Structure formats: C-alpha cells, structure tokens
Amino acid sequence: MSNPIVDVHNLRKTYGQKVAVADVSFAVAPGEIFGILGPNGSGKTTAVECIAGLRDADGGHIRVLGVDPQSDPERIREHVGVQFQEAGLHDKITVHEALALFAAFYETPADVDELLSVLDLRDKRTAQVRSLSGGQKQRVSIALALVGNPKVAILDELTTGLDPQARRTTWEVVRRVRHEGATVLLVTHFMEEAERLCDRLIILDRGQILAEGSPQELINSVGGAKSLDDVFVAITTKPATVSTTTGG
Numbered sequence: 001m002s003n004p005i006v007d008v009h010n011l012r013k014t015y016g017q018k019v020a021v022a023d024v025s026f027a028v029a030p031g032e033i034f035g036i037l038g039p040n041g042s043g044k045t046t047a048v049e050c051i052a053g054l055r056d057a058d059g060g061h062i063r064v065l066g067v068d069p070q071s072d073p074e075r076i077r078e079h080v081g082v083q084f085q086e087a088g089l090h091d092k093i094t095v096h097e098a099l100a101l102f103a104a105f106y107e108t109p110a111d112v113d114e115l116l117s118v119l120d121l122r123d124k125r126t127a128q129v130r131s132l133s134g135g136q137k138q139r140v141s142i143a144l145a146l147v148g149n150p151k152v153a154i155l156d157e158l159t160t161g162l163d164p165q166a167r168r169t170t171w172e173v174v175r176r177v178r179h180e181g182a183t184v185l186l187v188t189h190f191m192e193e194a195e196r197l198c199d200r201l202i203i204l205d206r207g208q209i210l211a212e213g214s215p216q217e218l219i220n221s222v223g224g225a226k227s228l229d230d231v232f233v234a235i236t237t238k239p240a241t242v243s244t245t246t247g248g
Contacts (some may be wrong), residue, residue, distance in 0.1 A: 035201030135166030
C-alpha cells in the first residue's frame with residue numbers, strides 16, 4: 001500500500017508474562033473504515049492505544065500520518081481523535097460545555113453546534129451528562145473524538161451496551177464521519193458491526209492477527225461461511241483449513 005495513513009509493523013506489547021499484542025502488522029489507507037475485530041481481551045484496545053501514542057509499545061514500528069506516535073505523540077495530537085469506552089466526564093457538565101472544553105484544546109476545532117446537529121444532539125445541548133441515555137452518551141463520546149477535526153478517528157467499542165436501534169443509528173454516524181473525510185479505525189467485538197461498516201479489517205485473537213481482508217473476502221475464504229461469525233468460528237477452531245485473502 002502506497003502512503004498509508006496508519007502503518008503498523010510488528011507491534012508488540014506485554015504486561016509481565018502476558019503478551020497482549022504479538023507482532024501485529026497492518027496498514028490503513030486514507031479514507032478507509034478499517035476494523036480491528038476480536039473478542040474481549042484480544043488486544044484490540046491495547047493496540048490502538050499504542051497507535052494513538054497513549055501507551056508505550058514494547059516493540060515494533062508505528063507511523064500515523066508519517067509520524068512515530070511512540071517517540072513524538074504531541075505531533076499527532078491535533079490530528080487524531082480517540083473515542084474511549086468511557087469518556088470520564090463529570091456527571092453535571094452539560095453536553096455543550098464538554099464539547100466547548102475539548103474544542104479549546106485545538107487550534108482549528110469543529111463548529112460545536114454543527115457537530116451537535118450532525119450527531120443528533122442539538123436538543124441535548126444544555127442537558128447534563130448524567131441525564132443522557134446510553135446511546136446519547138455514546139454520541140457525545142464520538143463528538144468529543146471529532147471536535148478537533150481529526151484526520152484519523154479511533155472509535156473503540158462505540159456501540160457496546162446499546163440496543164439494536166441505537167447501534168444502527170450510531171453506524172450511520174460512523175459512515176458520516178468517513179464521508180466528511182476522516183479515516184476511521186473501528187475497534188469492535190461485534191461481527192455484524194464490522195461486516196456492515198468496514199472496508200477492510202483484521203481479526204485479532206490473543207494478541208495475534210488470524211485473518212485480514214475485506215469482509216466479503218474473508219467470508220469467501222471459508223467454505224460455507226455466510227457471515228464473519230462463521231469466519232471467526234472457523235479460524236479459531238480449525239485454523240489449518242482456512243485460506244484468507246488480504247485486501248488493499
């Protein structure tokens with residue numbers, strides 16, 4: 001891949017004797033929705049925290065927008081937005097106050113009111129965070145990740161805990177983010193979510209990449225598979241029988 005916006009080679013992270021990420025390599029093209037798919041505890045969040053410069057890697061090489069986030073994380077802060085599983089906002093802060101606070105950290109932030117409209121939060125502008133539903137809190141987390149007008153948006157388990165309708169509404173938000181020009185790294189353990197949203201993805205388990213490609217390529221690589229759920233079962237129970245295709 002020429003000029004990837006995110007380039008990861010042999011990323012490794014350990015915690016004592018536990019290997020969280022083991023020699024993971026992948027590249028993300030500008031404008032992609034790229035998925036990091038795997039069960040809880042597979043190393044997904046650790047990997048993206050290293051990519052964002054929020055956690056020290058033990059080995060490998062990472063470039064985001066041509067910058068090493070491990071040695072110079074401040075150079076990418078302005079251009080990378082991260083949506084955490086927990087935003088950590090004070091219960092009594094209002095939605096607009098939270099966004100305005102985060103916007104102040106950037107030289108050229110997004111228009112807060114426009115962002116509220118895009119994420120269907122305008123009527124919650126003056127609502128305190130404690131009064132929001134789960135889906136609304138998730139959209140606030142996405143707004144906080146996007147308020148700096150990032151070139152790369154890292155969205156980590158953004159639909160966990162949402163009901164099916166709220167999950168699908170949030171998927172439309174992700175598509176809109178890409179439409180606005182951002183490259184998206186989508187971390188998820190929901191197979192359907194990855195299948196519906198991702199241009200390409202890796203399947204991660206126990207810190208290792210088991211497969212990489214577009215959703216359809218991965219489904220086609222497993223005889224009889226109709227979904228990524230089938231692919232995951234096949235590659236975790238009978239890895240020797242699976243031939244995967246790398247897209248891109």
